[in-house]
Every structure is written in C-alpha cells, then in structure tokens.
Amino acid sequence: MAGEASSITAEVTIRISCRNVPQDDLKSKPGMLAVVNFWDEDGEYIEYGRTEVVLDNLNPRFAQNFPMAYYFEQYQRLKFEVFAVDASGEISEEFLLGDVECTLGILLSNKGNLAARLGSESSKAEIIIDTENNSTVSDLITLQINGTDLDKKDFLGKSDPYLEIMRKDENDEHVCAYQTEVIKNTLNPKWDAFIISAYDLCEGDYSRPIKISCYDWNRDGNPDYIGECMVSVDELKRASASTTTLQLINEKKKNKKKKYKNSGELHVVQCEIEPQPIFVDYIKNGTQINCTVGVDFTASNGNPRHPSSLHYNDPDDLNVYQRAIVAVGAICQDYDTDKMFPALGFGAKLSSGVISHDFFLNGSSDDPNCDGIEGVLEAYKQSLSNVQLYGPTNFAPIISHVSKQAQQADENPGSSLCFSYQILLMVTDGIISDMDETKLAVIKASGLPMSIIIVGVGDTDFDEMDELDSDEQLLSFEGNTAERDIVQFVEFQKFLEDGQITHSSAINLAREVLAEVPRQILEYMRLKNVAPNKSN
Structure with a gap:
C-alpha cells in the first residue's frame, strides 16, 4: 500500500x-x-x-x-x-x-x-x-482534566459531559485530536487520563493554541454545546502546577446575559510531557542503514536483448530495474559509511545448470557486496550475460538471507552505536510463487531490524502483494502473527509519466517506498528498547 x-x-x-x-x-x-x-x-x-x-x-x-x-x-x-x-x-x-x-x-x-x-x-x-x-512531534503528553460547575443541559438538572480537543490543520481549520469518554449525569466530571502524541495534539508546537470544547452528550447524536476555551500546551503545563483554572465560555450566552461569568471551569490535574527519541536521534548517533538489492531474473521479464524486455540493456538509458535500484539506493547510501551493497538475484538458471533464488550478482561465491550503486549496476549487467532467465519467482530465500544479517544486530541491540538496520529492496515483474514460505519468512523477520521494499515492474496484476503489505492489520499465517508491519509494496507503473520511465518518476517512486522506513525503524527500536547512544 x-x-x-x-x-x-x-x-x-x-x-x-x-x-x-x-x-x-x-x-x-x-x-x-x-x-x-x-x-x-x-x-x-x-x-x-x-x-x-x-x-x-x-x-x-x-x-x-x-x-x-x-x-x-x-x-x-x-x-x-x-x-x-x-x-x-x-x-x-x-x-x-x-x-x-x-x-x-x-x-x-x-x-x-x-x-x-x-x-x-x-x-x-x-x-x-x-x-x-527541533522536533518535539514524537513527545508523548499525558493529560487529565476535571470539570466543575458545568452548565445544566438535561431535564433533571445534570449533564452528560465530554471534551473534544481540537488542533488547527494546514488549512487553518480545526480538526479533532482527541475526544474523552462521556461522564453520565454530573456537572463535575472527572475524565480519565489519556496519552496523546505532541504531533496529534499541536504538531509539536507547545505555544500553538488548541481548542477544548465541552458538550453534553445526547442519545440522538446531536450534542448540546456547553462552552470552550483556547489554550496552549505550555499553558496546560503551567495550569497543572498551579490552581489556575480554564474558563469554559459560551459566546451566545455571554452576549445575552450581563452577569454571565462562564459555563464551567476545567482543572488540569495532569500535563506531563515525555520526550521520545525520533528517527534523527538514531541516525545522528550511529545507526547505519544497509541496503540489499534483490533482482528478479525470471523468464517473464523477456529476452534482455529485445527492447520490449524489462531487462533490456539500453546503451543510452536505464531500464526500469536500474531506475528502481538507483532511486532507492541513492537515498540509502547516505546512511551507510562503507557504501557497500549486497546484491542478489532470484529465478535464474546458473551456468552450472542450478536454478538459484539467492545467487550473488557479482559472481562471487562468498561475498555479495558491490561497491556503491555503480557497483550494483555493473554486477547486474554482468549477471544478465552470465545466467539464463528462468523461474519460478521465489522470495523466501533472499528474505531469509537478509534476515541472517539482521539477526546479528538483533541479538545484541544495546544502543544505536554502530547498529545496523537492514533494508531489502526486491524488484520483481511477477507474482510470488512461494507465497506461503514468503509469509512465514516475513513474519519471522518482523521482529528483526529489517524492512522489505517490493517494487513491482511491468503490467502484471500485483493484487496478491497486498497480503504482505499489511497496513490494515498485521500479517498472519498458520497461527503465526508478525510483530510489526515491515513490508512496503509499490507498483512502478503508477509513477510512469505518459508511460515512460523518467528521472522524476524514479524520484517519486523512492519517496513513496521509503516514506515508511523511519516509522518502521522507530517501531523496532521501541520494541527492543534501543536508545540513541549519546556518548558517541
């Protein structure tokens, strides 16, 4: 997705x-x-x-x-x-x-x-x-608010109050950031404490006003308005440490009644800010990002000597596989000090007659590393001359190969100093043949410092890939459930401009497939309690 x-x-x-x-x-x-x-x-x-x-x-x-x-x-x-x-x-x-x-x-x-x-x-x-x-957007804020002397809205002289907390979006319009539970039949509610991210509450700007509105819940779904106040997180913090109250004001009532004071008061019982490490904290303090490339060498790509092939070696331009590798690799190499890229292929028949799903593109028997993106492209072109495009399209072997590298970091995460997070870029033109094995490999890898990016090339129906890219719910198979979502799938076809591969289409592809990586890295670090190492 x-x-x-x-x-x-x-x-x-x-x-x-x-x-x-x-x-x-x-x-x-x-x-x-x-x-x-x-x-x-x-x-x-x-x-x-x-x-x-x-x-x-x-x-x-x-x-x-x-x-x-x-x-x-x-x-x-x-x-x-x-x-x-x-x-x-x-x-x-x-x-x-x-x-x-x-x-x-x-x-x-x-x-x-x-x-x-x-x-x-x-x-x-x-x-x-x-x-x-500068970012405080990942901070977690714990808020607890009580109300006193709220306006009576119900027939029996009480109300069923709840709070709606609103922040302004980029269009300067108020959007709901959080809504409390309803407290029935009271004018002095004590709402439960809740935790909200600083981004959701105020986009990390503690001086930005947020609107707290109080309503009386009604069964028909049309609440009665009680009043509101404007306040910043900074002011909430100060109020929690003092006896200062927030005045709920109903402008219509205020304009009608000369002696109007307020429609109730809010008391900030708790406003605690807990700083959370952000992606940049890990990058600045030693975390490396290592990118492994996996390339589809199945026969469905077409003869590399023919211009219609997805593997066509155009002397004047890059093909779709090369574009995807360059687009993603150019970003990842900035976070890798040695700039070495392991590059593997799958679905090919080697010169020995063996059909392999994890052979090294550089021809080595024991070291898949290529020197930078240029080294990957050179090894890729070399492989096209040395292997026969074959099949099937098996993903699990390469996922398992990279998982072994990630396992080494996972066994002793400790801190982010010299910590390596693995990104596997799989570029393919077809549907996965070993889907069951791939699901199990992904689930096993989900607890490791690893993300999988799948770029679909060509015009194949890639609907089955959505099973792996589990944005809605975590991937499950045969009673096993992933610890987190680590797969991102994107069709390159959707980024072509007038059906052509362009520089800008490759840039947009990279933006799409890499956008989730910071979140996935943070999820792993928090899962394993890995803190940024401040001593280096």
Whole structure:
C-alpha cells in the first residue's frame, strides 16, 4: 500500500561557522557571509538563505541559522558558499572563498556535523556545519482534566459531559485530536487520563493554541454545546502546577446575559510531557542503514536483448530495474559509511545448470557486496550475460538471507552505536510463487531490524502483494502473527509519466517506498528498547 509520502521526518536547524581563514584570502574585504543553496527538482541550485555579515573576524560564527524540513525519503542536496564581503553584504563570484556540497542525509548521519576544507587543497580554512533537532512531534503528553460547575443541559438538572480537543490543520481549520469518554449525569466530571502524541495534539508546537470544547452528550447524536476555551500546551503545563483554572465560555450566552461569568471551569490535574527519541536521534548517533538489492531474473521479464524486455540493456538509458535500484539506493547510501551493497538475484538458471533464488550478482561465491550503486549496476549487467532467465519467482530465500544479517544486530541491540538496520529492496515483474514460505519468512523477520521494499515492474496484476503489505492489520499465517508491519509494496507503473520511465518518476517512486522506513525503524527500536547512544 502507498505510504504517506513526503511527511516531514524531522525539523532541523543548520548553523554555520568558519575557522582559520587566512587574511590574504579576503582580498582586502573586511568581512564574510555564508549562503545556503538547495537543489530543486528542476536540477539547479536555488538560494535557500544567507547569513549576516561578520566583520573583522577570521573565525566567524554566524548567528543566522536555517530551519529546514528533513525528509528521509528525499535526496536533499545542499551547497554552502562563503564569500568575502564588505559591510553591504553584496556577493560576487570573484570573492568566493570556497563552497561545500553534501546532502542533508549525509550531514545528519555524520553525527549532525561536518567540517570541510574551504578553498584550495593547501588552505587551512574550514567551514563547519552543525545541525540541531527541533522536533518535539514524537513527545508523548499525558493529560487529565476535571470539570466543575458545568452548565445544566438535561431535564433533571445534570449533564452528560465530554471534551473534544481540537488542533488547527494546514488549512487553518480545526480538526479533532482527541475526544474523552462521556461522564453520565454530573456537572463535575472527572475524565480519565489519556496519552496523546505532541504531533496529534499541536504538531509539536507547545505555544500553538488548541481548542477544548465541552458538550453534553445526547442519545440522538446531536450534542448540546456547553462552552470552550483556547489554550496552549505550555499553558496546560503551567495550569497543572498551579490552581489556575480554564474558563469554559459560551459566546451566545455571554452576549445575552450581563452577569454571565462562564459555563464551567476545567482543572488540569495532569500535563506531563515525555520526550521520545525520533528517527534523527538514531541516525545522528550511529545507526547505519544497509541496503540489499534483490533482482528478479525470471523468464517473464523477456529476452534482455529485445527492447520490449524489462531487462533490456539500453546503451543510452536505464531500464526500469536500474531506475528502481538507483532511486532507492541513492537515498540509502547516505546512511551507510562503507557504501557497500549486497546484491542478489532470484529465478535464474546458473551456468552450472542450478536454478538459484539467492545467487550473488557479482559472481562471487562468498561475498555479495558491490561497491556503491555503480557497483550494483555493473554486477547486474554482468549477471544478465552470465545466467539464463528462468523461474519460478521465489522470495523466501533472499528474505531469509537478509534476515541472517539482521539477526546479528538483533541479538545484541544495546544502543544505536554502530547498529545496523537492514533494508531489502526486491524488484520483481511477477507474482510470488512461494507465497506461503514468503509469509512465514516475513513474519519471522518482523521482529528483526529489517524492512522489505517490493517494487513491482511491468503490467502484471500485483493484487496478491497486498497480503504482505499489511497496513490494515498485521500479517498472519498458520497461527503465526508478525510483530510489526515491515513490508512496503509499490507498483512502478503508477509513477510512469505518459508511460515512460523518467528521472522524476524514479524520484517519486523512492519517496513513496521509503516514506515508511523511519516509522518502521522507530517501531523496532521501541520494541527492543534501543536508545540513541549519546556518548558517541
């Protein structure tokens, strides 16, 4: 199923400083200024922002910082430039001291900071780029609220009150974040404590007003309005530590009655905020993401020498398999220090006559690793020349192979320091032949640090894949149930533009299939009580 692509993984702040800039490099200019550029979807850098001018300082620490939304599933390319300038801040390429390019993913996986040479190789000048996490969206908030002296709405002089807590969405409209239980026949309700994420309550902004409305429940489904108040989480926190009450106001009654005071009061019994680690905390503190590629070599792909084949080796362009590998691999490699990608094939007859469902694309008998994405593509092309496309389409062997790697990390998770999480990318054109075995392999892997991404290519009916991508309920088979959802399936066909494979269609594919990975990693870390290692 499609995930919620392009949901913000975190909010980060970028800070810039320089050190050891030689006076001669400034070319008589008295100051420095830094510019941050962002690579847009049109394939060019655009200015994201610039710092203030710092005068008469060869080791400037710029005060201007740059809040930025971080998306794990996107390739966010940045360029940092430093210029020598006068007090006006006018920049010129002639006075460019140097620039540094990196992705936001690389910056975060490098413990959130990067120091790089500024200028020529002989220069001792450096630019230092630091990041801070802004996100409180994963915090858990425990709230308990009581009410007193609520307005009477029922015939016998009581009410059946409940609270509706609303936050504003991106369209500035109120949406319900939480609704309490109904307390029958009382004007002084004591609602149960509840836990809600900071994102659901206020999108992590503790100063943002939320609306708490009180209603009287009615059997016909049309509640009577009692009153409301506007309050922030910060104010709820302060109220819980004092005798401050929240006044429920009914504007219609207030406008009609001169002596109107309120329609009841709310007492904040408890408002506790429990910070939760977020995905970035793990990435910045040592967690590695290792990507293994699994490629379908079954005969249904067609003869690789024919242009209609999904495996066609076009000298001028990438085929659909190559596009999928590059799109996903380009993102994952930012979080893997050695940039080595295990690459396996399935459904092929080898030169020995053996039909294999987990052979190494590089031809090695004991090491499936390829050097970077380019190494994977080269091994893939080599395999097309050395094996016969055959069948059937068996997934379980490769899933079991990667599970063994994940098992090593799972046996001693401890902390996120040097911890490896496995992503298996399976690219296939057909329906899985060993579905029962695959279900059992997925269920077994669900308790391991591992996610499985399946990209369907071609025009096959992939409906059966939805059994594995269990968004609605956890995968079950023969009395066994998965511990969590680790499979994401997407059809590449849905991302083609006018039926063609384009650069942008591959980018959109990566965004879709990788969007759920941060959530899946967090689920595993919480399941195993793995905390980000702050000592590294």
